[in-house]
Amino acid sequence: MPLRLRMIVASFATVVNGCAVVVDRVPPDIARHPSLARHHAAKFPIGAAVEPWQLETRAGQLLAWHFNSVTAENAMKPANLQPVEGRFDFAAADAIVDFAGRHGMKVRGHTLLWHEETPEWFWREADGKPATRERVLERLRTHVHAVAGRYRGRVYAWDVVNEVVHPLGPGCLRDTRWLQVVGPEYIAWAFRYAREADPSARLFLNDFETTEPTKRACLLRLVADLRAQGVPVHGVGHQMHIDLEKPTVAEVDKTLGLFAALGVEGHITELDMSIAANAAPGPARLERQAARYAALFEVFMAHPSVTAVSFWGISDARTWLNAKRSPADLDQPLLFDAQLAPKPAYFAVVKK
Numbered sequence: 001m002p003l004r005l006r007m008i009v010a011s012f013a014t015v016v017n018g019c020a021v022v023v024d025r026v027p028p029d030i031a032r033h034p035s036l037a038r039h040h041a042a043k044f045p046i047g048a049a050v051e052p053w054q055l056e057t058r059a060g061q062l063l064a065w066h067f068n069s070v071t072a073e074n075a076m077k078p079a080n081l082q083p084v085e086g087r088f089d090f091a092a093a094d095a096i097v098d099f100a101g102r103h104g105m106k107v108r109g110h111t112l113l114w115h116e117e118t119p120e121w122f123w124r125e126a127d128g129k130p131a132t133r134e135r136v137l138e139r140l141r142t143h144v145h146a147v148a149g150r151y152r153g154r155v156y157a158w159d160v161v162n163e164v165v166h167p168l169g170p171g172c173l174r175d176t177r178w179l180q181v182v183g184p185e186y187i188a189w190a191f192r193y194a195r196e197a198d199p200s201a202r203l204f205l206n207d208f209e210t211t212e213p214t215k216r217a218c219l220l221r222l223v224a225d226l227r228a229q230g231v232p233v234h235g236v237g238h239q240m241h242i243d244l245e246k247p248t249v250a251e252v253d254k255t256l257g258l259f260a261a262l263g264v265e266g267h268i269t270e271l272d273m274s275i276a277a278n279a280a281p282g283p284a285r286l287e288r289q290a291a292r293y294a295a296l297f298e299v300f301m302a303h304p305s306v307t308a309v310s311f312w313g314i315s316d317a318r319t320w321l322n323a324k325r326s327p328a329d330l331d332q333p334l335l336f337d338a339q340l341a342p343k344p345a346y347f348a349v350v351k352k
């Protein structure tokens with residue numbers, strides 16, 4: 001087939017929120033594999049975390065074909081959006097939101113408050129003295145209004161707070177400056193500010209190891225308490241950075257059921273599966289990874305409360321798990337390999 005014609009065949013139109021969106025120039029070698037997102041369209045959107053520089057590369061084409069939701073891997077973290085008080089830099093986040101808009105994809109916002117990415121200026125008055133509780137809350141409100149307000153109607157769900165629970169922390173909360181300076185109410189305020197800024201966004205608490213029984217009990221109690229106080233919490237984000245053994249699929253199933261019983265949504269927000277934990281990846285481990293991904297997707301699909309599944313990356317070419325690994329010893333946690341080709345895990349997931 002002449003190249004031009006092949007391009008046309010590989011173009012497609014998709015309907016998102018009632019609008020026809022044209023996704024063009026998908027290379028035939030990408031388009032010949034069924035789209036993950038269209039395969040799961042009746043159940044939930046399939047997302048990936050991205051950096052803006054990936055969008056105009058081949059990884060961006062893979063993204064547009066297989067995924068219908070994006071999360072900013074880093075671009076929306078507070079220290080990146082407002083490095084200096086009052087000086088916002090939205091360029092990277094805008095590039096991701098614009099790409100999503102052009103391709104009819106949803107955007108999950110990540111994140112409005114995270115202890116690791118709160119810029120230092122939050123904690124100081126102009127004269128260098130420690131900031132008061134009132135000042136910190138006012139800064140939080142300003143930040144949340146600026147960010148969630150800017151993306152109102154374009155970011156459909158926010159990880160309002162990230163990693164606030166700790167099973168050994170005071171009152172089951174992580175012992176951070178947020179807790180020390182503001183007290184446990186900082187969480188409720190973050191949700192209220194997000195609600196003011198974008199009344200239509202779905203609002204989530206996002207955390208890791210949500211399947212670990214002690215931590216899970218803390219998180220369940222926190223969600224129930226917040227909702228009993230009328231705080232607008234719509235769901236829990238389960239990060240789901242997992243490996244070949246833990247957590248068991250049964251624990252995931254049980255966890256999703258426990259949160260569903262509270263009446264909240266579950267988003268799988270940062271899914272990846274390390275296969276390099278105790279041994280080098282090889283064909284046998286790739287097959288085990290495929291089987292485990294298939295079993296997990298079966299569980300996700302069995303829970304109507306699971307309303308989104310997002311991977312923490314597009315392909316093994318870029319994953320946070322390799323940030324500290326040597327080139328000879330790379331992990332392969334996602335569905336596409338470092339050359340962007342589908343792995344056994346991809347084929348297992350599109351069968352489900």
Ligand code: GLA
Pocket residue numbers: 073110162208239270320
């Ligand atoms: C946590 C955060 C993410 C990302 C990952 C990996 O899961 O929520 O934003 O930073 O760690 O670094």
